[in-house]
Amino acid sequence: MSQSIDRLYELLPAIYRSRDAELVTEGDVDESTASPPLRELLRVIAEQVNLVEDDITQLYENLFIETCEPWVVPYIGDLIGYRPVYQYRASEDVRSPRAQARERIVIPRRDVADTIAYRRRKGTASLLPDLARSVSGWPAISVETYRLLAATQSMQHVRLDRGRTRDLRDGRSMNRVDGPFDDSAYTVDVRRSVSTRTRGRHNIPDVAVFVWRLRTDSVTYKAACCVEGVGPQSFTFDVLGHDTPLFTLAQPAGPGVAPELTVPDRITRRAFEERVMKNGRLERTQASADYYGEGKSITIWAHDWPKKGDRGPIPREAIIPADLSEWGPPPPRNRVAVDPVLGRIVFPANQWPKSGVRVTYHDAFSADIGGGEYQRPLSEPRGSHIYQVGADRPLKTIRAALEAWAKDKEARKAQSEPFVLSAVIEIVDNGVYTEPLNITVEAGETLQLRAANRKFPVIRLLDYMADRPDAFSITATGKGARVVLDGLLIAGRGLQIYGPDRDGECETNADLCEVMVRHSTLVPGWMLECDCEPKRPNEPSVELINTRTTLRIEHSIVGTLLVVADEVREEPGRIVVTDSIVDATSCDRVAVGSANGPAAHIVFHVERSTVLGRTCVHVIELAENTIFQGETFVAHRQIGCMRFCYVPPGSRTPKRFHCEPDTAIAAALDEQKRRAEEANPPVAVTLEEKAALTERTAHRVEPEFNGSRYGSPRYCQLAITCDPAVTAGADDESEMGVFHDLYQPQRAANLRARLDEYTPAHMEAGVFFAT
Incomplete structure (x- = not known):
C-alpha cells in the first residue's frame, strides 16, 4: 500500500x-x-x-495464485502444466482493465488453483460440477444418464435408484420430465451428447452436465404491485405489475440438501408446495420450508394482516401454492395464494391488506445491467454534499433533497462564497418514489441522483398535471453542468433533457451539459402489462429537446432515444451508448432518431450494445460489437465506421469492417463460385442462384433471442441456435451485443475442453444449458 x-x-x-x-x-x-x-x-x-x-x-x-495479478495467472499455471484452452485475439494492452477482465474468464484463477486437486479426483462424477463452476463460473450439476436407461434388472440385485417408468400420479416427478432433475427411465439414444449437430442425452457412455447461465439477484423488502384491474386483493411480486418467475436462492451443496436447491433454478409450483398429511389423508397444502421464510428464496409481509398489529412475515402455514394463471378463485380467510411461476399473490376477497404488501424474492438476468441489488462502483466529485433520502432519514422524498440543495446554494450566495455546489442525492432504501421531478443544474455544477450500493429504488412518474407534461425533466443553464442517474428504475414517463436553449435561444458556441445514465432502467414503453407487453410502446424514454447535451448511457436498459429540434443546428449533440440495451419495443419503430426529420441531428457512438429498432442519425462515429436489430440509416456515410456488428440488409451505413451478414454472404458466394469452377464440366452461377443464396445466408445469420420483451429473465439473450457468426462474431471472438463482456463462447469452450480432460474413461460429457 x-x-x-x-x-x-x-x-x-x-x-x-x-x-x-x-x-x-x-x-x-x-x-x-x-x-x-x-x-x-x-x-x-x-x-x-x-x-x-x-x-x-x-x-x-505474485508468487501465489491467490494474490497475484491477473496477467501472472497463466505463468503460474504453466509451472504445473496448466494449458489455457481458448486462444483469443487480443485487441488491447494486456494490462488494461478490459483485457484483465477477459483474462479472468479465459484463464480462471480458481481453475489454476484447483488443478492439482482436480487431477487427484480425475474420473469421478462428483468432480464435474465443481470443475464447471471453477472453469466457467456457472453453477452446474452432473447427471449420469446411463443410470436412467431402461433395463431389465436381476431380481437378486435390484437397484431402486435406477430409472423407472413414470408414475402418472406423481405430479412432482412429472414436472421434472426432460429437465435436469428428471429421474424417469429412457430407452437408449444413440446420438452423442457432444455432437455439433443433433444431440442426444441418454446414451450408454453419456454424462450430462447442466449449467445455469442466468445469475440471480435479490429483491429485498420491496413493495408489491396491486393489480387494480383485477381487484384490490391481487398483487404481483414485481413492482411494475408484470409477471416474473421466481428463482431459487442457491444453497451450498451438502448432506440433506436437495440438488434443486443448489442451483439458481426457477421455482415450480410443485416444488413450492408442501403437503401436510393426517391419518393418511391430505389435510392442507402450504409453502415449502425449503423456499419460503426469512433468509430463504421468498418472503411476504402484509402489515396489520390478518389482524391489526401483525408486523412479521406471513407464516408459511398461511401460504397456499396455486396456479394463478387466471388469477383463480380467492383463497379462504386468513390464507394467501402464491404462484411462483408467474410471481402473483392473491388475498381473500374480503380480507385484503390495506397497508400494502412487501416482498423479498429472487429474479434472474444474464448480466449486471439495468440496476439491481448488485455491487457497483460509486464515486462523486471532490467536495460534493451528500443528501440521503429514505423512509428512515430526515429527507423523505427526492424533492425535499432538491430543496435542501437549493437552500444550501442560496446560503452560500448570501455569504458571498463560491456558490458552485455539487450534490449527491442518494436513495438508501428500495422504496417507490411517486413524485414529479424537475431538475435544474447551473453552470459548473454536478448532480448525482443515485441509489446506494446494493439498493434498487423505483421512481414512478404519474399523470399529475393535465395542462403540461409530467415527464422527468432536466435543464442545464450553463457551461459544464452535469447530471448522473445511477442505479435507478424510472417508470410511468420518460426523461426530457433541455439545455440553456430551452426556449429556443442559444449561443452558437455554447458548451452544454452532460447527462449520464448508468446502471439504470428507463422502462421501454413506460409501463408493462402482465405479459410484459409495453403499455405505451410508441413513447420515448429520453427526449433531447433543442439541446446539444451529450447523453451517455452505460450498463443500462432504455427505450427510444428521440431528438427534438426546431431547426438543424451547426454542431450536433452526442449520444454514447456502451454495454446497454436500447429497445423501441419493435424492430419497426425508431430506437434512435428524430421526432421531426428523417434523421436525428446527432453523433451516435455505440459499443457492445443491442439496439432493438430502427436507427436514423446524422453520423455514426463508431459502432463496435453491436447488434442493430432494425434498419439503420445514416445521413453522412463518409464519417465514422462500423466494425464487428450485425446490420440488417438494406441499411445505409458508414464504412463497414467485418460486419454481418456481409462477411457471411461474401464467404457463401465465394464458396458457391469455387464449387461451380471445380465442377466437371464447370458451370456458370446465375443471378437467381446468387440472390437465393444471399437471402438464405442473411436469414441464417440473423440474430435469434430467447426473449425480446423487457421483464423476461431471458431478455436479449442470444439463443443457442443462433449462428456462430453472431455468437462469436465480436473482435475478440465473444458474442455481439450487450452481453459481450460475459465471454460466453470462451467459457463454453473452456468447459467442454476441461470436461474431455477429466471425464471418466470411455465416457463423454455433454454440456446442456438449463437457462
Whole structure:
C-alpha cells in the first residue's frame, strides 16, 4: 500500500522545513493554497518511491495464485502444466482493465488453483460440477444418464435408484420430465451428447452436465404491485405489475440438501408446495420450508394482516401454492395464494391488506445491467454534499433533497462564497418514489441522483398535471453542468433533457451539459402489462429537446432515444451508448432518431450494445460489437465506421469492417463460385442462384433471442441456435451485443475442453444449458 506523499519531507530536519516554509512570500501567492517548493519537489520524488515500493511488494504477492495479478495467472499455471484452452485475439494492452477482465474468464484463477486437486479426483462424477463452476463460473450439476436407461434388472440385485417408468400420479416427478432433475427411465439414444449437430442425452457412455447461465439477484423488502384491474386483493411480486418467475436462492451443496436447491433454478409450483398429511389423508397444502421464510428464496409481509398489529412475515402455514394463471378463485380467510411461476399473490376477497404488501424474492438476468441489488462502483466529485433520502432519514422524498440543495446554494450566495455546489442525492432504501421531478443544474455544477450500493429504488412518474407534461425533466443553464442517474428504475414517463436553449435561444458556441445514465432502467414503453407487453410502446424514454447535451448511457436498459429540434443546428449533440440495451419495443419503430426529420441531428457512438429498432442519425462515429436489430440509416456515410456488428440488409451505413451478414454472404458466394469452377464440366452461377443464396445466408445469420420483451429473465439473450457468426462474431471472438463482456463462447469452450480432460474413461460429457 502506498504511503504518504509527504513521507520524505517529514524526514527532513525541522530547520530545513522551517526555512522552506519561509520561501512562501506574502503577497506573491495565496498562503492558504501555496506549498513550499522543497516540499513540492519531495512530493514528486516520494510519488515515484511509492510506486517502486508497491511494485516490489507486488512481486512477492505474485508468487501465489491467490494474490497475484491477473496477467501472472497463466505463468503460474504453466509451472504445473496448466494449458489455457481458448486462444483469443487480443485487441488491447494486456494490462488494461478490459483485457484483465477477459483474462479472468479465459484463464480462471480458481481453475489454476484447483488443478492439482482436480487431477487427484480425475474420473469421478462428483468432480464435474465443481470443475464447471471453477472453469466457467456457472453453477452446474452432473447427471449420469446411463443410470436412467431402461433395463431389465436381476431380481437378486435390484437397484431402486435406477430409472423407472413414470408414475402418472406423481405430479412432482412429472414436472421434472426432460429437465435436469428428471429421474424417469429412457430407452437408449444413440446420438452423442457432444455432437455439433443433433444431440442426444441418454446414451450408454453419456454424462450430462447442466449449467445455469442466468445469475440471480435479490429483491429485498420491496413493495408489491396491486393489480387494480383485477381487484384490490391481487398483487404481483414485481413492482411494475408484470409477471416474473421466481428463482431459487442457491444453497451450498451438502448432506440433506436437495440438488434443486443448489442451483439458481426457477421455482415450480410443485416444488413450492408442501403437503401436510393426517391419518393418511391430505389435510392442507402450504409453502415449502425449503423456499419460503426469512433468509430463504421468498418472503411476504402484509402489515396489520390478518389482524391489526401483525408486523412479521406471513407464516408459511398461511401460504397456499396455486396456479394463478387466471388469477383463480380467492383463497379462504386468513390464507394467501402464491404462484411462483408467474410471481402473483392473491388475498381473500374480503380480507385484503390495506397497508400494502412487501416482498423479498429472487429474479434472474444474464448480466449486471439495468440496476439491481448488485455491487457497483460509486464515486462523486471532490467536495460534493451528500443528501440521503429514505423512509428512515430526515429527507423523505427526492424533492425535499432538491430543496435542501437549493437552500444550501442560496446560503452560500448570501455569504458571498463560491456558490458552485455539487450534490449527491442518494436513495438508501428500495422504496417507490411517486413524485414529479424537475431538475435544474447551473453552470459548473454536478448532480448525482443515485441509489446506494446494493439498493434498487423505483421512481414512478404519474399523470399529475393535465395542462403540461409530467415527464422527468432536466435543464442545464450553463457551461459544464452535469447530471448522473445511477442505479435507478424510472417508470410511468420518460426523461426530457433541455439545455440553456430551452426556449429556443442559444449561443452558437455554447458548451452544454452532460447527462449520464448508468446502471439504470428507463422502462421501454413506460409501463408493462402482465405479459410484459409495453403499455405505451410508441413513447420515448429520453427526449433531447433543442439541446446539444451529450447523453451517455452505460450498463443500462432504455427505450427510444428521440431528438427534438426546431431547426438543424451547426454542431450536433452526442449520444454514447456502451454495454446497454436500447429497445423501441419493435424492430419497426425508431430506437434512435428524430421526432421531426428523417434523421436525428446527432453523433451516435455505440459499443457492445443491442439496439432493438430502427436507427436514423446524422453520423455514426463508431459502432463496435453491436447488434442493430432494425434498419439503420445514416445521413453522412463518409464519417465514422462500423466494425464487428450485425446490420440488417438494406441499411445505409458508414464504412463497414467485418460486419454481418456481409462477411457471411461474401464467404457463401465465394464458396458457391469455387464449387461451380471445380465442377466437371464447370458451370456458370446465375443471378437467381446468387440472390437465393444471399437471402438464405442473411436469414441464417440473423440474430435469434430467447426473449425480446423487457421483464423476461431471458431478455436479449442470444439463443443457442443462433449462428456462430453472431455468437462469436465480436473482435475478440465473444458474442455481439450487450452481453459481450460475459465471454460466453470462451467459457463454453473452456468447459467442454476441461470436461474431455477429466471425464471418466470411455465416457463423454455433454454440456446442456438449463437457462
